Amino acid sequence: MSYIDIFNGDADGICALHQLRLQDPQKSRLVTGVKRDTLLLKQVISVKDCLLTVLDISSHSNRDSLQKLLKQGNTVHYFDHHFAGKIPESTNFLPHIDTSPDVCTSILVDRFLAGKYRLWAVVAAFGDNLHSAANVLAGSLKLSPNETENLREMGELINYNAYGETIADLFFSPEALYRSLQPFSDPFEYFLAAEELGRLRQGFRNDMQLAEKILPVKKTPAGKIYQFPDAAWCRRVSGVFSNQIARQEPDLAHALLVERKNGSFLVGVRAPLARPLGAEKLCIKFNGGGRAAAAGINNLAPEEVDRFLEAFELQYAG
Ligand SMILES: [Mn+2]
Numbered sequence: 161m162s163y164i165d166i167f168n169g170d171a172d173g174i175c176a177l178h179q180l181r182l183q184d185p186q187k188s189r190l191v192t193g194v195k196r197d198t199l200l201l202k203q204v205i206s207v208k209d210c211l212l213t214v215l216d217i218s219s220h221s222n223r224d225s226l227q228k229l230l231k232q233g234n235t236v237h238y239f240d241h242h243f244a245g246k247i248p249e250s251t252n253f254l255p256h257i258d259t260s261p262d263v264c265t266s267i268l269v270d271r272f273l274a275g276k277y278r279l280w281a282v283v284a285a286f287g288d289n290l291h292s293a294a295n296v297l298a299g300s301l302k303l304s305p306n307e308t309e310n311l312r313e314m315g316e317l318i319n320y321n322a323y324g325e326t327i328a329d330l331f332f333s334p335e336a337l338y339r340s341l342q343p344f345s346d347p348f349e350y351f352l353a354a355e356e357l358g359r360l361r362q363g364f365r366n367d368m369q370l371a372e373k374i375l376p377v378k379k380t381p382a383g384k385i386y387q388f389p390d391a392a393w394c395r396r397v398s399g400v401f402s403n404q405i406a407r408q409e410p411d412l413a414h415a416l417l418v419e420r421k422n423g424s425f426l427v428g429v430r431a432p433l434a435r436p437l438g439a440e441k442l443c444i445k446f447n448g449g450g451r452a453a454a455a456g457i458n459n460l461a462p463e464e465v466d467r468f469l470e471a472f473e474l475q476y477a478g
Contacts, residue, residue, distance in 0.1 A: 161211050163188035164204055168216035168265075169334025170195045170399075171287025171318035175266040176215040176239060177338065179277040182345050188213075192334045195322035195399065196426070196458055198242075198449070201225035208232045216265035218242035219257065221449050226253075239268045242451050243440045261436040261452045264288040270297070279311065279347045286315030289403040289430075289454065310351050316400055317360040320367075323399040325420065329392045331363055332356055367397035368404075378469070382476035383413030383432070385469065390419040398428055402454075406430035413439075413476035415468075417460070425465065427457040432476065442475045 165181070165188045167173035173192065181188075191203050201214065201222040212234050219226060220243050227248055230236060235252045241264055244257045256268045266284030270277070278297055285294035294315070298308040321337055324330045332340070337356060344350040351357065370393055378385040384405065388394035395418055402416050410433035417425040427448065431439040436453035443450055446468055448457030460468055 161209070162207075164191060164207065164210050164212050165189070166191040166200045166204065166212060166214045166217070167334075167338075168195060168198065168200075168322070169193050169337075170216070170322035171315045172264045172266050172284040173216035173322075174318060174334060174338045174341070175280040175284035175287070175315075176269045177213070178341060179266065179269045179273055179280050180213060180215075181342070182277050182280075183273055190335050190338065192338070194324050194327060194330065194334070196325075196456065198222070199225075201229060205229070206232075207234060210234050212236045214238045214240070215269075216240055216242070218244065218449050219247065219255070220245035223248070239265050239272070241265055241268065243444070243449055259451060262290060262293045264290055264293070267293060267297070275300075277345070282308070282311045283315040283318070283347055286312040287319035288315075289406065291407070307348065311347060313361075314347060314351055314357065316403075317357055317364060319403075320364050320396065320400045321360055323397070324392065324395045325426070329395050331359055331396075363396070364400065367393045368401065371397045371401045380473055380477065382473050383415070384409070385472070386414070386416045387425075388416065388418045390421055394418050395426065398426070402428045402430050406433055410434045413472065415472055417465070420459070422459075423462055425457075425460040425462070427460050427468070429455050429457075429472070438475045442471055445471055 163186045165177050167177045169192045191200050198217040202225050230250045237254045239256045247255055264285050266281040270281035282294050282297045327333050340356050341350050376384040377387045398416055398418050405414050413432050414430045416428045429439045431437055431453050439455035440450045443455035443457050446457045450456050
């Protein structure tokens with residue numbers, strides 16, 4: 161049986177796979193990409209009789225490919241927390257799907273493995289901006305504040321690495337970053353040893369210094385809208401910047417529009433952390449997707465921007 165591991169390139173996807181492969185090491189083909197590259201099942205559409213493990217990408221967005229792969233005799237283990245729609249029924253489909261706002265894929269894997277590699281789930285939960293869930297898990301492991309802080313930074317840096325239009329925007333391909341942590345079962349050892357983290361820390365600081373100079377283009381009772389120009393650093397920092405502004409004002413929703421070369425916008429939406437709902441509903445109206453607390457649109461045409469701003473207002477005002 162050949163194994164194919166298909167995972168989102170962010171901290172949650174990487175740490176989910178890492179936990180599973182620490183438990184059950186396999187020589188597997190890896191399929192991943194930048195965070196926004198979520199239609200990953202298409203890349204393996206012709207495979208038959210394989211064991212697919214799919215992590216942290218929406219089964220709704222991938223439904224057609226998923227159904228085809230199931231019909232071709234593949235067994236599919238599916239762990240995810242993004243909008244799922246109707247979940248396929250098939251004896252060779254093994255879903256672990258929970259779209260509650262306080263879980264991430266690595267937390268679902270942590271449950272599946274009864275907490276065996278929980279430190280990596282803490283890293284992932286911080287990466288997905290689920291600070292309260294991360295702190296609860298850290299508390300269950302009796303971590304010191306300093307240890308928790310190190311896992312937080314690691315999650316944030318691995319997550320930061322995943323944002324870009326193409327792999328060329330990133331410091332490391334998600335596959336290379338996963339391979340760098342594969343030898344480490346203990347994230348604290350990785351934290352001390354990994355040159356990758358030093359590189360990401362430096363890049364992150366530079367990008368954030370630039371981002372923090374940019375003021376919102378619009379502030380309404382619902383929240384704040386930011387717009388970044390078409391530059392690699394803007395695409396890289398957009399996710400972590402969005403998470404940071406969401407934490408700074410937990411009662412407000414936030415949207416960040418990053419200009420693309422083709423003139424349209426890459427949009428990230430964060431629901432208010434105090435009411436982490438509705439982001440995926442808003443983005444699905446514009447062909448985007450995601451989860452209740454955080455979602456995105458890959459291609460918002462310039463003439464659609466006003467309609468998006470109205471929908472944002474409707475979703476989050478009052
Ligand atoms: Mn996730």
